[in-house]
Amino acid sequence: MTTGYSFKNPEMIIAGSALIVSLITAFVSTYSASIDRAYARASVWPRVEIQRSYNDSRSFFYYMVSNKGTGPAVVKHARLSYDNKAVKSWPDYLQLRSGRTVGHVQSQIGSLVLSAGESTKPMELRDAEVAKLLADQDNLQIELCYCSIYDECWMVNRANNPIPVAQCTIEDKERFLQ
Template sequence: MTKIAWYKKPEMIVALSALLISVVTTIIGIYSTMIDRSYARASVWPRVELFRSFSPEKGHFSYGVMNNGTGPAVIKYAKITHNDKPVKKWSDFIVGTRLVQSHIGTRILPSQANISAITIKDKAYLTEILKMDEQIAIELCYCSIYDECWMVDRSNQPIEIAHCEISDEQRFMQ
């Protein structure tokens, strides 16, 4: 009687086939889960941009924040500096004008929404404001609902960061 090698026995062929199919199915399942997670993140990806606008005829000047992404932006902090010095509120360096302001730090900005951080309505003050504009730096740190965070400044080139941190001395409080 001839002895058959263990791997040639019918029950071992069936067992090894089942094992191979299980391994392939597991790999496909893991890959599919990775794709689903990537799609979920992409479907709620925020893209915050800063903009300014002015109308010389009306004497209006404004800074705004816009979310052009597909999901909400959780704004963690705003940092505004004038002549490289952090400011707490607009009135620290913009005085004697008519201004309308909105809170821009620690808020949720829905997708395709924008807010006007500040609007100055003073035709006589417009030239001085345009000169000040060159000395103002604005930085926002925001996150997606999955806690993926970015920092953006007036160049509108978001930089991915691990998390948003800022000292209270530098935080814009307005």
């Protein structure tokens, strides 16, 4: 005599219930891991912004780069251009704009790490004539490529609208060296 298996047997009901519970648990675990990864990325999301400031009464002009995000920004490279020509350094740019050597203070922006809430002034000057010139006709194009600690990268320019990019690449002839 052969025994037949029926879905009405208690063993089959228990096995089917265990299978369904296992599938639901696997789905919930996968979904939860996905949410955790998204939360981890969002908790360290950098947002780099470029500003400039001019004060006529104090005769100063400066650029500032700030990280307004929640995590560190790893700046991979900077590209500065004026009249579609790559600018290699602040002294080159100031010479090009004013026709003379201009005293200024500068900081590195081509490769640095900005913590959340941190700012740096890549260039500041206190020459009244040049400060006014830069404030009136500032056609300098600045682009920074930066990444999060998860290697998610963005390109930002002075419009401060970060554009996601696959990676930060630049030709050496276009790289800003300071």
